[in-house]
Amino acid sequence: MxxxxxxxxxxxxxxxxxxxxxxxxxxxxxxxxxxxxxxxxxxxxxxxxxxxxxxxxxxLPRRNTLSRTNYRGQERILAANLDRVIVVIAAEPAPDFVLLDRYLVLAAHLDTEASILLNKTDLPGAAAPELQERLDLYRSLDYPVLTSCTKREDGLEPLRRLLVDQTSILVGQSGVGKSSLINHLVPDREARTQALSEASGQGRHTTTETTLYPLPDGGALMDSPGIRILRLGHLSRDELARGFREFRPYLDQCQFRDCVHLDEPGCAVRVAVAEGRVDSRRLQSFHLLLQEG
Ligand SMILES: Nc1nc2c(ncn2[C@@H]2O[C@H](COP(=O)(O)OP(=O)(O)OP(=O)(O)O)[C@@H](O)[C@H]2O)c(=O)[nH]1
Ligand SMILES: [Mg+2]
Ligand SMILES: [Zn+2]
Missing domain, CATH: 2.40.50.140 (Nucleic acid-binding proteins)
Structure with missing residues (x-):
């Protein structure tokens, strides 16, 4: 054969x-x-x-790749040919907004659409003012924010529509409900997972690897493991800064070309923060990512 x-x-x-x-x-x-x-x-x-x-x-040539830097400082590709990155968050486990920003930076680097999905809307914490205020910040940056609940099957229709004819990936902290969402969005999920683990010879299939599922209405959805440490060492400082989309209009206006927007004189980004055009928490996030690599 x-x-x-x-x-x-x-x-x-x-x-x-x-x-x-x-x-x-x-x-x-x-x-x-x-x-x-x-x-x-x-x-x-x-x-x-x-x-x-x-x-x-x-x-075959890849349109783009989603990668992270491993503990040895090498770039490791997790998935390829993506149209949309969906960052899933929930009231529990408590959202890590720096991690959310990391994923948004990666999506910007891929040149893909990025959306935020608040899952587990059945939890009382989902309506907490601090969380809602934070989501408003991302809405103001033009990131679509969707909500869902796999327990009550809420919000799944708008999500389905978003996914049609595209290749999307669910990313985010462990325990936010990525695999549960896949269970609801991919009707033959169990059979597929079974077939996959038989074909791979890896025994019981868990979300230790990123996995692709074809969707019934066209398109595909990927499940990814919740990664605790998502390093961006393969991105340059400039790529990191441009991943914060609201910084972009100011980046060329800083007095120093290599400005990291900390305490340099003539920093246009910090002026934008002082004048309320850029949220200070996003600049903090940028500095954390810059430090951690
Ligand atoms: N209350 C509530 N719990 C949910 C909801 N969706 C998922 N869960 C629960 O959250 C827990 C984690 O769900 P998973 O789907 O395994 O989370 P995950 O994001 O795939 O986690 P990793 O694979 O470790 O990255 C499970 O106990 C689910 O039953 C929801 O809408 N509401
Ligand atoms: Mg999972
Ligand atoms: Zn600056």
Missing amino acids: KRQGTGLVMAGYGAESVVQTEDDSLLRCLTRRRTGRAVCGDRVRYKQSTPQEGTIEEI
Whole structure:
């Protein structure tokens, strides 16, 4: 058996990945050293060797990649070819807005749409004024803010509409409900997960790897593991600053080209903060991300 074709990577496990072929079957594929690792969302050219196995001959050019920097300072790609990043937050676990800003910076760097989704609206904390005020800040920056509750099946329709014909990824802290949302949005989720873990030979499939699910109305949705430490070391200082979209009009107006907007004279960003055009918490966030890398 030597069949060839083009497929879509459902999940990558290091040198191995699971590829969905044109006829909807799942192949466990090994990557060749020269092709590099395939990641969730990659389009690949594969060669089939047995009914269940094959090799990846080529990773087709990626439109974009979502990556982070690992503890060794190397860039690690989590997913490719994204149209939309949806940052999921909830009243519990308590939102980490610096992490939210990290994801928004990554989305800006990818040149994709970014949305914020407040899940678990059944929790009383979801209506807390501090949380709502914070969400208003992001609305004022033109980030769409959606709400949902998987317990009461609330808000899922607007979310479904947002996802149609696009490749989207759910990201965010562990425990905010990303996988629960997938359960509601992907009707055959359980069967798919089962098929995926059988094809991958990884045993029970957990959200340790980013995983792609085709959506019934067209498009695809990816589940990702909640990452505690999301480093942005692969981004330059300028890319980091431009990820804060409201800073952009001021970045070229600072007196010093390498201004980090701390205490340099003639800093246009700090003037914007003082005049209330930029929220000071976002500048704080920027400084934290700059420090932590
Ligand atoms: N009250 C409430 N709980 C929810 C809701 N959605 C999910 N949960 C619960 O939140 C917990 C975590 O949900 P998961 O879907 O596993 O969260 P996750 O974001 O996938 O977490 P990781 O995979 O660790 O990143 C589970 O106990 C869910 O039952 C909701 O709308 N309301
Ligand atoms: Mg999960
Ligand atoms: Zn400045």
